[in-house]
Amino acid sequence: MADTPPCNLSPAAHDADLIIVGGGPAGCAAARMAASVGMRSILIEPDTLCRSLYRIPVLNNVLGGYTSGPELADSITTELKSTELCRIELGRRVTELRADDVTLTVTVDTGARLTAPFAVVATGVGPLQLRDVAWITAPDGPALPPLWQAEADEVRGRTLLVLGGDRPIGTFLRANPATDTRLLVAYPTADEYKIEEIREDPRVTLFPVEHLTLAPAEGTAVSALAVGRDGERRTVAADAAYLSLGNAPTAPSGDLTRGHDGYCPPTDQHPRVIVAGDLRSARYQRIMTALGSGGEAALHAYYAAREVLTTG
Numbered sequence: 001m002a003d004t005p006p007c008n009l010s011p012a013a014h015d016a017d018l019i020i021v022g023g024g025p026a027g028c029a030a031a032r033m034a035a036s037v038g039m040r041s042i043l044i045e046p047d048t049l050c051r052s053l054y055r056i057p058v059l060n061n062v063l064g065g066y067t068s069g070p071e072l073a074d075s076i077t078t079e080l081k082s083t084e085l086c087r088i089e090l091g092r093r094v095t096e097l098r099a100d101d102v103t104l105t106v107t108v109d110t111g112a113r114l115t116a117p118f119a120v121v122a123t124g125v126g127p128l129q130l131r132d133v134a135w136i137t138a139p140d141g142p143a144l145p146p147l148w149q150a151e152a153d154e155v156r157g158r159t160l161l162v163l164g165g166d167r168p169i170g171t172f173l174r175a176n177p178a179t180d181t182r183l184l185v186a187y188p189t190a191d192e193y194k195i196e197e198i199r200e201d202p203r204v205t206l207f208p209v210e211h212l213t214l215a216p217a218e219g220t221a222v223s224a225l226a227v228g229r230d231g232e233r234r235t236v237a238a239d240a241a242y243l244s245l246g247n248a249p250t251a252p253s254g255d256l257t258r259g260h261d262g263y264c265p266p267t268d269q270h271p272r273v274i275v276a277g278d279l280r281s282a283r284y285q286r287i288m289t290a291l292g293s294g295g296e297a298a299l300h301a302y303y304a305a306r307e308v309l310t311t312g
Contacts, residue, residue, distance in 0.1 A: 015114045016042045016087070018301050019106055021094045021252065022122035023049040025287050026277025028080045029294030030120040035085040037302045042114060043086055044106070046093040049077045052124070053287070055148050057175035062287050072287070097121065097254035099270040106252075118301035121256065121264070122277040122294060125247030125285065128164075133245055135188045136163060138214040147242040152176045159184060161222055161238035163212070164245035165191035167285075170198050179203070184238055186212050186226055191246070207236065214241070249279055274300050 018034050020027045023045025034041045048054075053076075056069025066072040080086060089108070096107040097119060104119045127146055130138045148168045150160070157180055162169060165187030173183075186207040187195060198204045211227045222241040226234050249262045256275075257268040263282060266275045276297040277290040284293075 014103065014116050016040045016116045017118075017305065018042075018298065019104065019114055019116040019119040020044065020122065021097065021106065021119060022124055022277065022279075023047075023088070023090070024052060024122060024124050024277060024290065025050060025076065026122035026124070026290040026294035026297070027120065028076050029291045030122065030276060030298040031080055031083060031086040033295040033298035034302070035083045037299070039085065039298065039302055039305075041086045041298075042089060042116070043080075044089045044092050044094055044108060044114075046091065046109075048090065049073070049080060049088070056171060057148075058171060059287070060174060094123075094252045097252050097256060097273070099255045099272040104272040117305050118272050118274060120274045120276050120294065120297040120301065121251065122275075122279060122290075122297070123250045123252065124278040124290075126250045127243070128245040128248050130163075130243070130245075132248060133164075133188075135209065136212050136214065139216045141217060144241050144243050147172055147244045150242055152179055152181075155179075155181045155240070157181070158239040159237075161186065161224060161236060161241040162244050163241060164188075164243060165195040165198075165206075166244040166246040167194055167197070169195075169204070169244050173198060173201055173203065184236055185244075186224070186236065189229070194246075207234075212236075246282070247278070247285070251279055271304070 017039040018041040020030050020041055020043040023043055027043055031041050031043050050073035053069040053073035058068055059066055062072060093109045094106045095109055098105045103115050105113055105115050107113050130136055147162055159182040162183050162185045165185055183204045185204055186209050195206060207226055208229055209226045210229050213225045215223045221239060223235060223237045226236050251264055255270050256264050259265055264275045264279050266280055269275055274297040276293040278285045
């Protein structure tokens with residue numbers, strides 16, 4: 001389906017009708033929706049389009065018949081690259097975002113500045129590390145890998161200590177339904193709502209903890225002292241340890257309002273800044289919600305621009 005001809009919503013002095021910061025599902029959906037209503041957009045992404053999707057081996061909650069992240073990512077990327085009204089800037093990072101009563105300005109890592117009437121910020125989240133959480137004490141040493149990096153053949157028949165109860169655990173189990181890998185999952189109270197999908201899996205043993213102290217590594221095995229929420233102490237031993245700690249927002253500096261948890265609530269932002277995707281909240285980090293919020297964000301900018309033109 002051909003894109004709608006440009007509708008010239010922004011003054012000629014602007015570089016585009018809409019600047020989109022982030023090239024994940026939300027940002028790509030915003031670009032497609034913007035093009036469908038004739039808006040010229042610039043999408044800025046420091047890596048590759050939909051890079052996080054390529055790490056998801058199996059999908060079970062996305063419409064369209066896609067069964068893996070790479071399959072969906074390839075489809076989105078192909079579609080976006082054929083979107084004539086979207087200019088894609090890969091390998092560029094937004095270092096600052098500023099909004100005033102007249103315009104929205106983003107500065108990229110080359111020092112260049114781009115302007116538009118509105119911006120959709122969909123930079124998403126990045127993985128937490130051991131140093132980012134207070135409930136784990138760990139000795140200095142090599143960083144532990146995230147669970148999504150675990151190769152089924154390498155961990156078959158082994159027992160893994162998984163630190164954190166984030167959703168990649170469920171993804172790993174669904175991607176490897178026949179694996180005999182055992183997962184010992186130590187997680188804090190904040191992750192309680194995330195572990196429902198794995199609670200009944202016989203390959204999983206759950207350890208709700210108040211604090212966990214990793215012992216210095218001895219060979220390839222790992223051990224930890226877990227303090228339960230009732231104060232009970234127990235030693236947990238495994239063949240290897242992996243992280244599933246969750247994520248932290250990765251918003252650029254500037255005129256973005258952050259909540260106490262670092263996320264950027266959409267209703268708290270400047271009228272020219274529209275937040276979409278995982279950056280909105282830890283509770284809605286799903287591909288389907290990201291896609292929907294990206295499309296809605298572009299429409300928000302479209303109707304807001306029309307209102308400006310008709311009332312100004």
